[in-house]
Amino acid sequence: MASEFAVECRSVSKVFPARRKHQRTVTAVHDISLSIRHGEFFTLLGASGCGKTTSLRLIAGFEQPSSGEILLHGNPITHTPPHKRPVNTVFQNYALFPHMTVAQNVAFGLTVRHIPRAERDKRVQEALELVRLPDAAHARPGELSGGMQQRIALARALVNRPAVLLLDEPLSALDLKLRQAMRGELKNLQEQVSITFIYVTHDQEEALAMSDRIAVMNGGHVEQVAEPAAIYNRPANRFVADFIGETNFLRGEIALREDNRVQLRLAEQMMWAAADDTPPVGQPVTLAVRPEKVYLTRTNGGNGRATLYGTVNHIMYLGTDTRYTVRLQNGHELVALARNLNGDGPLHLGEPVHIHWHESDARVLTE
Numbered sequence: 218m219a220s221e222f223a224v225e226c227r228s229v230s231k232v233f234p235a236r237r238k239h240q241r242t243v244t245a246v247h248d249i250s251l252s253i254r255h256g257e258f259f260t261l262l263g264a265s266g267c268g269k270t271t272s273l274r275l276i277a278g279f280e281q282p283s284s285g286e287i288l289l290h291g292n293p294i295t296h297t298p299p300h301k302r303p304v305n306t307v308f309q310n311y312a313l314f315p316h317m318t319v320a321q322n323v324a325f326g327l328t329v330r331h332i333p334r335a336e337r338d339k340r341v342q343e344a345l346e347l348v349r350l351p352d353a354a355h356a357r358p359g360e361l362s363g364g365m366q367q368r369i370a371l372a373r374a375l376v377n378r379p380a381v382l383l384l385d386e387p388l389s390a391l392d393l394k395l396r397q398a399m400r401g402e403l404k405n406l407q408e409q410v411s412i413t414f415i416y417v418t419h420d421q422e423e424a425l426a427m428s429d430r431i432a433v434m435n436g437g438h439v440e441q442v443a444e445p446a447a448i449y450n451r452p453a454n455r456f457v458a459d460f461i462g463e464t465n466f467l468r469g470e471i472a473l474r475e476d477n478r479v480q481l482r483l484a485e486q487m488m489w490a491a492a493d494d495t496p497p498v499g500q501p502v503t504l505a506v507r508p509e510k511v512y513l514t515r516t517n518g519g520n521g522r523a524t525l526y527g528t529v530n531h532i533m534y535l536g537t538d539t540r541y542t543v544r545l546q547n548g549h550e551l552v553a554l555a556r557n558l559n560g561d562g563p564l565h566l567g568e569p570v571h572i573h574w575h576e577s578d579a580r581v582l583t584e
């Protein structure tokens with residue numbers, strides 16, 4: 218039966234037994250549910266040890282879930298062995314065979330499947346052209362740069378025309394410049410072949426730059442699944458807000474509720490903020506606001522927007538931006554990132570300032 222989704226994980230958990238006596242079992246993946254669409258560039262993002270590789274290994278079939286179900290194109294594959302799944306994996310360390318030529322490496326999956334020579338050669342050449350290394354066929358992996366080897370590893374996976382390609386931190390062995398260049402290339406490649414990519418990284422920039430959707434993982438759990446802009450602008454909770462980019466967190470309490478907005482008592486002052494589901498009056502909450510959404514002015518703009526007051530406590534010049542740390546009246550600190558345009562001119566250390574933000578740029582978090 219055709220399904221809207223390429224891959225589905227339904228309440229999948231993976232518990233590893235204790236390695237030694239007196240050690241505890243490890244729940245590497247805890248009750249995750251994901252629905253990944255056909256042709257989607259889907260990223261699992263999270264810190265080391267949060268269960269990203271385990272999730273990929275479950276989808277590839279190298280691990281069996283302790284509970285839950287995995288479906289491919291709507292069909293349960295939980296008990297299908299890895300080589301029978303239309304899924305290929307690209308690893309961080311390329312894992313190329315050093316004694317074989319590039320062409321033999323790329324052809325490997327086809328050779329194993331006894332694809333006739335003529336077709337094999339044609340597909341190998343196509344795959345090499347796809348990763349923009351059409352002339353590399355006769356080289357040995359050791360003669361190529363890291364970036365080129367990783368492209369060969371990609372070609373070796375793509376030549377099998379998998380329905381789903383799993384990529385486990387494929388760029389992390391490359392230097393920063395190359396990594397940034399490869400982001401664009403990978404994204405283009407994925408659009409060209411329209412294969413579903415499930416991409417694993419701990420690098421938030423990489424995830425934001427390439428993904429159609431991101432699942433933010435933490436301690437084996439999925440914290441939020443959304444498009445990059447939604448993850449950044451509307452983080453579901455404090456963990457996501459803190460993990461992606463820099464965020465100011467201010468403790469406050471709900472003073473008044475209206476539709477889709479609340480008034481907060483914050484540092485002994487009143488501020489409005491947007492809220493999807495409005496918590497009850499009196500509830501302590503955390504307000505999250507990005508440094509680049511915080512405006513500092515010498516005078517109150519007089520446009521009726523509520524402001525907080527503070528004094529400039531620290532200034533860091535960053536070229537295109539200046540990073541101000543402002544101390545509020547209650548002693549808490551807040552960071553504001555200002556573009557260095559002509560405008561108001563740089564603020565000075567110790568100067569009293571008004572602090573503003575647009576209501577919709579401040580998020581109320583209840584956890």
Ligand SMILES: Nc1ncnc2c1ncn2[C@@H]1O[C@H](COP(=O)(O)OP(=O)(O)OP(=O)(O)O)[C@@H](O)[C@H]1O
Binds near residue numbers: 234245263264268
């Ligand atoms: N075979 C195993 N046996 C026991 N524990 C394991 C096994 N594989 C993974 N784990 C544990 O499961 C947790 C998740 O590991 P996993 O490799 O999935 O994390 P990750 O997000 O890929 O981390 P990294 O970014 O460092 O690669 C870790 O605590 C790890 O020690």
Ligand SMILES: [Mg+2]
Binds near residue numbers: 269270271
């Ligand atoms: Mg890993």
